[in-house]
Amino acid sequence: MDTFNDFITVLSSDTCRILDLFFRLVINTVFTLIIARNFYFPKARRRDFFFTYILVGFCIFMLIHLMGDAKIKTGIAMGLFAIFCIMRYRTESVPIREMTYLFLVIALSAINGLAWAADISPKHPEFMGPLMTSMGELIVTDLLFVAGVWIAEANKLVKSLSTKYVKYDKIDLIRPDRREELIADLKERTGLDITNVSIGSIDFLKDMALIKIYYNTEGCDENTQKMPKDYE
Numbered sequence: 001m002d003t004f005n006d007f008i009t010v011l012s013s014d015t016c017r018i019l020d021l022f023f024r025l026v027i028n029t030v031f032t033l034i035i036a037r038n039f040y041f042p043k044a045r046r047r048d049f050f051f052t053y054i055l056v057g058f059c060i061f062m063l064i065h066l067m068g069d070a071k072i073k074t075g076i077a078m079g080l081f082a083i084f085c086i087m088r089y090r091t092e093s094v095p096i097r098e099m100t101y102l103f104l105v106i107a108l109s110a111i112n113g114l115a116w117a118a119d120i121s122p123k124h125p126e127f128m129g130p131l132m133t134s135m136g137e138l139i140v141t142d143l144l145f146v147a148g149v150w151i152a153e154a155n156k157l158v159k160s161l162s163t164k165y166v167k168y169d170k171i172d173l174i175r176p177d178r179r180e181e182l183i184a185d186l187k188e189r190t191g192l193d194i195t196n197v198s199i200g201s202i203d204f205l206k207d208m209a210l211i212k213i214y215y216n217t218e219g220c221d222e223n224t225q226k227m228p229k230d231y232e
Contacts (some may be wrong), residue, residue, distance in 0.1 A: 019063060023135060025058075031142040032057040032105055039149045040101050043217075049098050056102065057109045064113030073075065073223035108145050161195065162217045171207045174199050185215055 036053040040046075094102075115138050166186070168174070173182040179197070187194050192215040200210035 024065075024115070024138065025061060027135075027138060027142060028057060028061045029054075029111055031108060031112075031146060033099070034146055035104065035108070035149055039153050042099070043153075046098070049101070053101060053105045057105045060109040061113045064110050097189055098137050104145070104149065106140065111141060115141075161214050164192075164213050165200070165217070166190070166211050166213060168209045168211045169207060171202070171204070171209055174202065174209050174211070182211075186211070190215075192216075 032054060036050050040053070041050050168186075170182075170185065172178070173185060183194055183197060186192075186197065190213070192213070194213050194215045196214040196215075198212045200212060202209045
């Protein structure tokens with residue numbers, strides 16, 4: 001019974017820190033979900049990376065928070081995370097867009113984990129460190145992250161095009177004077193908003209040509225396909 005009472009006493013004395021941890025964890029999780037669900041997932045449709053971003057954000061936030069309490073320097077902590085990411089993700093070819101979102105989630109979680117909540121309780125002045133950050137300032141910082149992702153993902157800034165390689169059977173349409181007919185036929189057969197094409201290898205024996213198509217990525221898969229080795 002005495003042990004339980006001691007636990008309650010310690011818990012009550014740390015109420016300010018527990019509330020700070022809880023509120024910042026909620027803020028970090030909410031903004032991580034906004035970035036991963038509203039910006040990354042609609043275009044990539046990769047559930048594995050969506051799952052990774054949520055858990056990486058949670059784990060890094062908790063580790064950074066505890067490391068901050070243990071007075072471990074931020075540089076050492078980020079170095080450990082960098083080593084972990086290099087060791088884990090070198091085993092698979094990760095697209096640059098996925099790695100960018102991973103770095104974004106790490107940075108967001110690190111900021112939320114290290115920021116001090118200065119206005120969480122005026123009754124605990126000892127909790128207010130020299131690097132005081134209010135909850136309002138923390139939320140504004142997270143909103144700036146979201147705004148930056150929204151601006152970067154906006155199609156109005158830069159016209160985004162992706163490419164695919166297709167094996168094409170109507171070899172009579174590859175002539176330069178029939179380029180418009182070729183594009184129209186590819187649009188109808190692929191359903192993509194194709195803007196340009198380039199002719200690769202041509203096989204007259206099989207009546208087939210390898211064509212690289214350029215198309216708008218809005219509402220489409222953005223992953224760029226590499227040229228097959230057999231046709232390079």
